[in-house]
Amino acid sequence: MLSYRHAFHAGNHADVLKHIIEVQILRYLAQKEKPFWYIDTHAGAGLYSLTDRYAATNAEYESGIARLWHEKNLPESLAEYVDLVREFNPDGELRFYPGSPLLAEKLLRQNDQLHLFELHPTDYALLKDNFEGAGKRVKLYLTDGLKGVKALLPPQPRRGLVLIDPPYERNDEYREVPSSLEQGLKRFAGGVYAIWYPLLPKREATELPKLLAKHAQRWLHVTLQVKAAGRDGFGMYGSGMFVVNPPWTLLQTLEQTMTYIRDTLAQDPAASFSIVTNGLT
Ligand SMILES: C[S@@+](CC[C@H](N)C(=O)[O-])C[C@H]1O[C@@H](n2cnc3c(N)ncnc32)[C@H](O)[C@@H]1O
Numbered sequence: 001m002l003s004y005r006h007a008f009h010a011g012n013h014a015d016v017l018k019h020i021i022e023v024q025i026l027r028y029l030a031q032k033e034k035p036f037w038y039i040d041t042h043a044g045a046g047l048y049s050l051t052d053r054y055a056a057t058n059a060e061y062e063s064g065i066a067r068l069w070h071e072k073n074l075p076e077s078l079a080e081y082v083d084l085v086r087e088f089n090p091d092g093e094l095r096f097y098p099g100s101p102l103l104a105e106k107l108l109r110q111n112d113q114l115h116l117f118e119l120h121p122t123d124y125a126l127l128k129d130n131f132e133g134a135g136k137r138v139k140l141y142l143t144d145g146l147k148g149v150k151a152l153l154p155p156q157p158r159r160g161l162v163l164i165d166p167p168y169e170r171n172d173e174y175r176e177v178p179s180s181l182e183q184g185l186k187r188f189a190g191g192v193y194a195i196w197y198p199l200l201p202k203r204e205a206t207e208l209p210k211l212l213a214k215h216a217q218r219w220l221h222v223t224l225q226v227k228a229a230g231r232d233g234f235g236m237y238g239s240g241m242f243v244v245n246p247p248w249t250l251l252q253t254l255e256q257t258m259t260y261i262r263d264t265l266a267q268d269p270a271a272s273f274s275i276v277t278n279g280l281t
Contacts, residue, residue, distance in 0.1 A: 002120045004167035006044040007054035011061030011097035013226045013265045014239040016068070016081075018165065018196045019103055020261070021222070021241050021250070023081045025161050025192055026107040028247035035111040036159035039152055041145030041180070042166050043116035044099045045123040046130035047088065051095055061097060063226070067264050069094045075257045100163055102130060105138070114138045115152055117145030146173075146180040154188035162188075164195045174204040178211040181244065185215055192245045199238035201229045209242050216244040218279040222254055224261060228270035237270075251277060 009015065029036045048054075050061050068074060068082050084106050088096045098106075101116050108114060114137060118124040124142045131138050141148055149162060162184060166173045174197075181193055193216075197208050209221050225238035243250065258273040265271070 002169075004169045005054060005120070005123070006099065006167075007048050007052070008057055009060050010048035010055055010099065011050060011065040013060075013064045013224065014196070014198065014236070015097070015099075016064045016265065017222070017224045017239055017261065018194075018241060019100065020077060020081045020257075021194060021243065021254075022100055022161075022163060023084060023103060023107065024077055024250055024253055025194060025243070025247055026104055027080065028249055029159060029161060029192070030107055030109060030112070032159075034159055035109070035113070035157045036161070037113045037115060037152070037155035037157065038101075038104045038108060039115045039149055039155070039160060039162045040101050040104070041117050041149050041162065041164045043101045043118045043127055043140075043145075044165075045118075045126035046099050046102045047126075048097045048099065049095065050097055055097075061094075063265065063267060065097060066094060071264070075260055077253045077257055078260070100165065101127065105131075105134065108137070110137065112137065113155075115141070117141045117143060117148050119144055146176050149180060150183050150187065153184055153191070155191075158188075158190065160188070161192045161194060164193065168198055168205070171204055174208050174211075177208065178215060181212055182215040185244070190245060192243065192247070195242045195244075197240050197242070198236045199223060199225055199229070199240060200236055201234070209240060212242045212244075213278065216278075218246070219244045219277065220246045220251055220254070220280065221274075221276045222258065223274045224258070224265065225270065225272045226265050227267035246280070248280070251275070251280060
């Protein structure tokens with residue numbers, strides 16, 4: 001049973017890290033004229049109201065996007081991301097937060113394609129509404145993204161980003177994600193794959209990046225810890241992005257901005273970040 005609803009978490013520190021990286025990768029891919037595909041294996045609803053009962057429950061966005069909203073001198077890559085969020089809040093007040101597929105839609109060109117998987121029927125219906133009239137370049141699938149992505153690879157233009165962003169509400173997902181990456185790389189070795197995962201005090205989460213690294217040669221792994229890990233063994237204290245075949249510009253961008261991101265999103269003095277790479281030189 002699917003109980004996870006992203007509406008509770010929209011715009012939190014994890015979304016900020018994930019979406020800054022997503023935006024940077026898509027902007028890079030869009031620099032070349034040749035079309036590309038954006039594949040989102042776990043798309044969510046697409047757009048979230050920050051004032052409805054879900055987002056207001058824990059107000060997670062207040063320690064995420066809200067901390068960047070009024071900053072005047074954001075580093076360029078953060079400003080590019082916040083400016084996209086502003087497009088959904090034209091009166092300047094932070095009321096809506098776009099999920100990964102709508103951020104992507106802003107950056108893709110007419111000949112690029114979006115392929116969006118969402119398994120939760122309610123979120124799928126919302127996603128469909130949010131892409132109403134978007135045209136033929138957007139394809140929606142009410143199926144399992146980790147299984148379904150295989151059939152789409154390689155994309156016909158042989159360029160693309162696969163964003164893998166599961167809720168990790170089942171422990172099996174920590175096994176299924178590396179396996180999906182392995183299968184994806186067999187079919188589309190040159191693709192960019194961006195995998196989000198939570199920092200949690202549990203073995204499966206700690207080991208995920210090691211399992212991912214077994215399947216890839218060129219990768220960048222960035223983590224953002226926003227607070228000390230809970231002693232009770234529960235609670236997300238940050239998140240990580242494991243990017244396979246990252247654009248060459250991404251490492252430098254993160255080296256220039258992660259200190260700022262850590263300082264802005266810190267919830268206690270244990271806040272920190274790490275960047276590890278392999279095969280990028
Ligand atoms: C973390 S949220 C996605 C957030 C979205 N990528 C974003 O950044 O805005 C995970 C989503 O995956 C959906 N989901 C869970 N298991 C799935 C599966 N096997 N295939 C596709 N979607 C799934 C959940 O219903 C939820 O909406």
